[in-house]
Amino acid sequence: MVAVVIIAILSSVSTVKISTVLNKVRNARRKVTLVLLKSALEMYRNDHGHFPIAGSQTNFLSSEPGDVSYQGPDWIPGLAPDYVAALPRDPLGGPTSIVSPDCTNHLRAYTYASDGVSFKLESFCAAEGPVSPDDIFNDPADVPPSTCWQVCSGTPACLW
Numbered sequence: 001m002v003a004v005v006i007i008a009i010l011s012s013v014s015t016v017k018i019s020t021v022l023n024k025v026r027n028a029r030r031k032v033t034l035v036l037l038k039s040a041l042e043m044y045r046n047d048h049g050h051f052p053i054a055g056s057q058t059n060f061l062s063s064e065p066g067d068v069s070y071q072g073p074d075w076i077p078g079l080a081p082d083y084v085a086a087l088p089r090d091p092l093g094g095p096t097s098i099v100s101p102d103c104t105n106h107l108r109a110y111t112y113a114s115d116g117v118s119f120k121l122e123s124f125c126a127a128e129g130p131v132s133p134d135d136i137f138n139d140p141a142d143v144p145p146s147t148c149w150q151v152c153s154g155t156p157a158c159l160w
Helices: 002-048
Strands: 109-114 119-124 149-152
Touching: 002 109, 002 119, 002 149
Parallel strands: none
Antiparallel strands: 109 119, 119 149
C-alpha cells in the first residue's frame, strides 16, 4: 500500500513538471514563429514596397479555423508560398484557457493586421503562463493580464 502511494505521488509530480515543460516549449515555439514571420514580412515589403494589406486596427485576421476573424488559410495574403512554405497555426490551437474580455469568442491563434505601411502580428490568447511586462514580445496594448505576444513594424502598429 505504501509503495502505491509513493508511486502515485511521484507520478503526479512528474505530470506537473512535464506539463510545465511542454507549456514553455509551446510558448518558445510561438515566439520563434513570430520572428520568422516578421522576417518574411520584411522580405515581402522589400519586394513589393509595402506589407501585405489585411485586417484593420480593430479586426485582425486569424490563423485558426472557427475563430471569429478567420479568413481562410491565406490569413496573411501573398506571404505563402513565396516567403514562407505555409502559414502556421498555433501549436495548441482551439479554445483558449485564458479568461479575459479580449479572448471572448477567440481561439488560440496567430493574428495579423496591416494597412500596408505598418503591421502587427500576434500570438493571440495563446500564452501558457504569465507574460512578463519585461518580455520583448509583450504586447503593451494588451490590457493586463497580458494574453499574447507580438512583433510589429513599430509605432503606431505596436499599439493597435
